[in-house]
Amino acid sequence: MNDIRKIAFIGAGNMTQSIVGGMCKSGYPADHVFVSNPSPEKLEKMKSNLGVNTSQDNIEVIEQADVIVLSVKPQLMEQVCADIKSKVSNLADKLIITIAAGIRMPKYRTYLGDDITIIRVMPNTPSLVGQGMSGLVTDSADDKDKAYVTDVFDGVGDTLWVADEDQLDILGAVAGSGPAYFFEFMDSLAKGATELGFDPEKARAMVQQTCLGAAQMAKESDLTLEDLRKQVTSKGGSTAKGVEVYQQRDLHNISADAVKAAVKRNQEMADLF
Numbered sequence: 001m002n003d004i005r006k007i008a009f010i011g012a013g014n015m016t017q018s019i020v021g022g023m024c025k026s027g028y029p030a031d032h033v034f035v036s037n038p039s040p041e042k043l044e045k046m047k048s049n050l051g052v053n054t055s056q057d058n059i060e061v062i063e064q065a066d067v068i069v070l071s072v073k074p075q076l077m078e079q080v081c082a083d084i085k086s087k088v089s090n091l092a093d094k095l096i097i098t099i100a101a102g103i104r105m106p107k108y109r110t111y112l113g114d115d116i117t118i119i120r121v122m123p124n125t126p127s128l129v130g131q132g133m134s135g136l137v138t139d140s141a142d143d144k145d146k147a148y149v150t151d152v153f154d155g156v157g158d159t160l161w162v163a164d165e166d167q168l169d170i171l172g173a174v175a176g177s178g179p180a181y182f183f184e185f186m187d188s189l190a191k192g193a194t195e196l197g198f199d200p201e202k203a204r205a206m207v208q209q210t211c212l213g214a215a216q217m218a219k220e221s222d223l224t225l226e227d228l229r230k231q232v233t234s235k236g237g238s239t240a241k242g243v244e245v246y247q248q249r250d251l252h253n254i255s256a257d258a259v260k261a262a263v264k265r266n267q268e269m270a271d272l273f
């Protein structure tokens with residue numbers, strides 16, 4: 001990547017740690033990364049592990065950066081933006097990225113000014129290991145800003161530009177929340193094995209490699225997911241019996257309902273915050 005800008009993350013929580021950890025691993029210069037958080041513990045960890053610049057003062061990091069990444073909980077966004085707006089005069093000169101779920105771009109204009117350039121990104125925590133999936137949408141960024149943000153998030157995984165914020169809500173409900181669904185599923189598979197007497201550590205090792213292998217295979221294959229499943233499911237064999245249980249309990253509907261519930265919450269958060 002040749003467009004390296006000074007980038008300030010507001011909030012040093014789980015998602016910032018994943019993105020910044022992944023960025024530094026992928027070669028983004030740590031001296032161009034700034035992170036702020038009210039409490040010092042997470043900052044100290046990031047400073048000593050990654051060498052990034054840190055401060056307990058949001059305004060101090062914003063003043064040093066060309067790009068601001070808003071990475072606080074949606075509930076705190078209005079308050080955090082109000083403070084920034086009252087203290088930073090040249091916000092229109094900086095590129096604003098927000099990773100918060102739900103809150104829509106017009107709302108940020110009421111918080112930060114009509115003239116801001118903003119890109120919404122919906123990342124996920126596997127960004128930490130370079131395997132993130134980030135959705136992006138903008139109503140105001142030019143091609144140069146879009147290319148910069150695409151490069152940053154391509155550095156920590158895959159990126160997907162979507163047409164509008166409704167699409168981003170769906171992407172967030174699948175890719176943003178998805179790691180949680182998979183950890184839940186992996187945990188349940190491992191517990192299925194340990195309940196039958198399998199060693200818990202070995203169960204985890206077997207589950208994680210199976211999921212990784214299946215995902216890698218899906219990624220590299222031209223076959224449909226249904227055909228990949230059929231390849232494993234020998235007629236009259238053991239897999240057929242296992243798959244039958246998922247189908248009887250209607251895994252498809254369970255997952256569809258989970259996605260709908262998460263989308264609904266994204267829409268609620270758009271109204272609330």
Ligand SMILES: NC(=O)C1=CN([C@@H]2O[C@H](COP(=O)(O)OP(=O)(O)OC[C@H]3O[C@@H](n4cnc5c(N)ncnc54)[C@H](O)[C@@H]3O)[C@@H](O)[C@H]2O)C=CC1
Binds near residue numbers: 013016099101
């Ligand atoms: N965790 C995830 O998997 C994903 C999270 N997101 C979004 O990322 C955002 C952050 O989420 P997490 O990192 O999970 O939350 P988190 O709670 O782990 O981190 C938020 C951080 O903001 C800090 N903070 C609180 N008040 C602040 C203030 N006034 N100024 C600066 N920092 C302040 C907190 O101390 C905390 O460290 C949320 O808006 C969420 O919707 C988006 C995609 C995935």
Ligand SMILES: O=C(O)[C@@H]1CCC=N1
Binds near residue numbers: 101172176177
């Ligand atoms: O749970 C949340 O609201 C955020 C958005 C996607 C993942 N975590």
